[in-house]
Amino acid sequence: MKRFKLLLFSGILLLTHLARGVTFQIADPVEFGKIINTNAVLTTNATINTWLEGPVWIPNGGYLLFCDQNNNRLKKLVPPGTVTDYLVPPANTLINGTMLDAQERLIAAEAGGAGLQIVIITNGAATSLCSTCNGLKFYSPNDVVVKSDGTIWFTDPGYNGGIGSPPQAGFQAGYYVYRFNPTNGNASCVPVITNGLIRPNGLCFSPDESKLYVADSDTTRHDIHVYSVSASNTLSGGAVFATVTNGIPDGIRCDIDGRIWSSGGDGAYIFASDGHFVGKIKFGLVVNLCFGGPQYRTLYIVGQPVVTSIPVLVAGTPAIKTVKIHSDGGAITVSWNAPSTGFVLQESDAPESPESWTNSSVTPVMTNGTNVVSLDPTNSARFFRLRLN
Numbered sequence: 001m002k003r004f005k006l007l008l009f010s011g012i013l014l015l016t017h018l019a020r021g022v023t024f025q026i027a028d029p030v031e032f033g034k035i036i037n038t039n040a041v042l043t044t045n046a047t048i049n050t051w052l053e054g055p056v057w058i059p060n061g062g063y064l065l066f067c068d069q070n071n072n073r074l075k076k077l078v079p080p081g082t083v084t085d086y087l088v089p090p091a092n093t094l095i096n097g098t099m100l101d102a103q104e105r106l107i108a109a110e111a112g113g114a115g116l117q118i119v120i121i122t123n124g125a126a127t128s129l130c131s132t133c134n135g136l137k138f139y140s141p142n143d144v145v146v147k148s149d150g151t152i153w154f155t156d157p158g159y160n161g162g163i164g165s166p167p168q169a170g171f172q173a174g175y176y177v178y179r180f181n182p183t184n185g186n187a188s189c190v191p192v193i194t195n196g197l198i199r200p201n202g203l204c205f206s207p208d209e210s211k212l213y214v215a216d217s218d219t220t221r222h223d224i225h226v227y228s229v230s231a232s233n234t235l236s237g238g239a240v241f242a243t244v245t246n247g248i249p250d251g252i253r254c255d256i257d258g259r260i261w262s263s264g265g266d267g268a269y270i271f272a273s274d275g276h277f278v279g280k281i282k283f284g285l286v287v288n289l290c291f292g293g294p295q296y297r298t299l300y301i302v303g304q305p306v307v308t309s310i311p312v313l314v315a316g317t318p319a320i321k322t323v324k325i326h327s328d329g330g331a332i333t334v335s336w337n338a339p340s341t342g343f344v345l346q347e348s349d350a351p352e353s354p355e356s357w358t359n360s361s362v363t364p365v366m367t368n369g370t371n372v373v374s375l376d377p378t379n380s381a382r383f384f385r386l387r388l389n
Helices: 029-035
Strands: 003-009 012-019 022-026 043-047 052-058 063-068 073-078 082-087 094-100 106-111 117-122 125-130 144-146 152-155 177-180 190-193 200-205 211-216 223-229 235-243 252-254 260-262 267-271 277-282 288-292 298-302 306-311 324-327 332-337 343-348 365-367 370-375 383-388
Touching: 022 029, 029 277, 043 073, 052 094, 052 106, 052 288, 052 298, 052 306, 063 094, 063 288, 063 298, 094 144, 106 125, 106 144, 106 152, 125 152, 125 177, 144 200, 152 200, 190 235, 211 252, 235 260, 235 267, 252 288
Parallel strands: 200 252
Antiparallel strands: 003 012, 012 022, 022 277, 043 306, 052 063, 063 073, 073 082, 094 106, 106 117, 117 125, 144 152, 152 177, 177 190, 200 211, 211 223, 223 235, 252 260, 260 267, 267 277, 288 298, 298 306, 324 332, 332 370, 343 383, 365 370
């Protein structure tokens, strides 16, 4: 039997729905109904009595990776509940934020005094990508996202580094946000946010990558800030987008409609694309979260001491898949990064009509890690997109 309770909070009518294993606090019933079925069941996938962090879904295999920081290892969860060690790094190398790049390679931020770098993890080994910026070391990289152009963006709030507060000799002048181009080495690392944030922590891009959201996890702040991203990857703005009212925002993710899902002290917070509070999956401390499962419609949540999951009605933003069009005056090619697990190429002659999009019958050829489709020129317009299958 469903039970409801009405609460008046800061002038907003909140509807609290007590479901099986979870409480939903609903501030915007219309928007909340688009994303969560209040009959959904919260599943406890694993109980590990330590501080858990950095979840990421691996589509090519169908499993979740997350970080067991107290035991200094990266764990693998095969749903619903099979947990094994995935990577045991050197002592005092605390893997924190993780993300896939467009080629579905695992990128991670290493905290801990033996880490302090951004790495790529392949075949059970971590290889350093960026350990300094302008010749200075980081205090403790925390979270990481990858833009569709291949640039890697990460935060350095200094947690678990053991370095002391900035400035320290040989280290950056403060806790900053960085952009790194892996094709150009450490020389391409650039601080992109050097003021306005005290402890920059979780970060994510909007679906069209025109906005960058950054959580400030300082105990005097509980805010998520938003920045406009230019075509040349410069940032502007930085206004407060939303505020977490219990605990701090740590990990944040965006769904395909532009909503922000954030960790908090009493659950997972959900904010609309304009920043207003939609509601909360309220059950306990949430440290980080990500979307995964079939079509990225499962929300995975980690905290202390559990990994939990709940089905949702909207897909989260997975690894970015961007279609590129090229013509040399003759044949036209459509290309995108491979692999593209879970995605299908669609085409239309009337893109404004959702019903006009159909799965393309053309077969891509993989060349140098890229899916390529060759097309003959025509006088009629054809439009292409990648969508989750």
